[in-house]
Amino acid sequence: MQRNRTTGRRWSGAAVAAAGLLVLVLAPTAASAAPATAGEAAALVEETGRRLAVLDEQVHQAELTVEARQQAAADAERAAAGAEATLAQYAPQIRAIAQTGYTGGTRSRVAAFLGSDSADDLVAQMTTLELIADHTEGVLTEVAAAQARAAEARAAADAAGGEAAAALAALHEQQAQVRAEADAYEADFARLSAAEQTVVTTALAGPTLAAPAAEVAAAAAPGPAAAVAVQTALAQLGDPYVWGASGPDGFDCSGLTQYAYAAAGISLPHSSGAQASMGTPVARADLMPGDIVYFYSPVSHVGIYVGDGKMVHARTFGSPVAVTSVDMSGYRGAVRVA
Incomplete structure (x- = not known):
């Protein structure tokens, strides 16, 4: 029985350390006294094994969350690229308008007046200018709004992805620490007798x-x-x-x-x-x-x-x-x- 008492005392230290690491993801539990019997040692191994399994599954869930947020960031990037491509499609028209000096104001209207052959021709040219102005303004407004929305979505998605990645990195760091405690758990489990191991695994599963x-x-x-x-x-x-x-x-x-x-x-x-x-x-x-x-x-x-x-x-x-x-x-x- 001395072997089991020694094992139990060593495991108690590991279990208490593990409980400290798990406090962020598991409900806190009261510290346990060092087990005095093989049965108590087996019970402590069982309890800590269950907690480690819970943490393992929480890491999996965190990974899924990060994947979802990274996908959202990628979707936002595609939306931004689409808006920029739309803007680029109108660049030749915008340059042409600038080169002809069209601003929707007096110069183009004067040019239309001087170049008209008749009153009907003048009305037609003025109407065309107004349509171009309305269309251009509408296009620029639409593209600017889309680009602004995409930029906002990209920034939000990047921020969310960064926060998620940072959280996952912190959880992985914690998992690495708990992994050390899991190694101690495995070592202590191996020190239990075959009958005690059966008690633990049967209680768990x-x-x-x-x-x-x-x-x-x-x-x-x-x-x-x-x-x-x-x-x-x-x-x-x-x-x-x-x-x-x-x-x-x-x-x-x-x-x-x-x-x-x-x-x-x-x-x-x-x-x-x-x-x-x-x-x-x-x-x-x-x-x-x-x-x-x-x-x-x-x-x-x-x-x-x-x-x-x-x-x-x-x-x-x-x-x-x-x-x-x-x-x-x-x-x-x-x-x-x-």
Whole structure:
């Protein structure tokens, strides 16, 4: 038992440090005393592992936010370029007007009067001048307004993109610090006995169940894409859990669902929260193979339903991709994306 007490004390320091780093993204928790038993040490490992998983998913969500803002900036740049191209199209006309001395005033009107052969000709020339003036003024006003709008949109998008990039950089810096704590977590997890490790992984993700035959599960899916996703996910059984990974040899939870549906030609974001907001909500009683099931509040874990009350998912560090009950602790709901 001395080994476990020593391990527990070392882990307590790591857990407290991790909790300090997580304060910006997770609700604060009270500091825990150093565990005195193997069971307490395992419980602390479990708690910290769950927090690290939440942070991992929050980073994924931040990355999606940055991508969206960068796309908005690119759209604004295209709008600005379009407005500038429109202005350039009218440049020859503007130069021609300037070269002939036309300003909409007296000189052009006098030239029209002197060059007219008749009263009707004068009226026609004066009308033409007025039309040109109105058209030119309208074009310049329209182009100037469009250019101003595009410039404003570009500036706003650039500012938003810069803020988002700065926020993501800060979050990545924090993630790097937490990654160090995750390394300590992994080391302490390795020091637990096999039985203690099972306690931790079972508490986080439920006990492993027998996997259904991929063909049978796929046949019950609501469509071909869901069937492919089920077969692909079940083909990853035994692959390790890797923080932030989306295959092909290691996965976190949303990385596995993303990988499985990519094989079916459906693009999913690498974020459990984002995946939970897609598709059509499905009641627990109406689950079908291929549905994405999600857990906790805020959402920080997902899996793929495979029928008979089971799901396949990348569970947690120390536990490979496996099939467990969909009724594990923290079940929140499900969506159908195919």
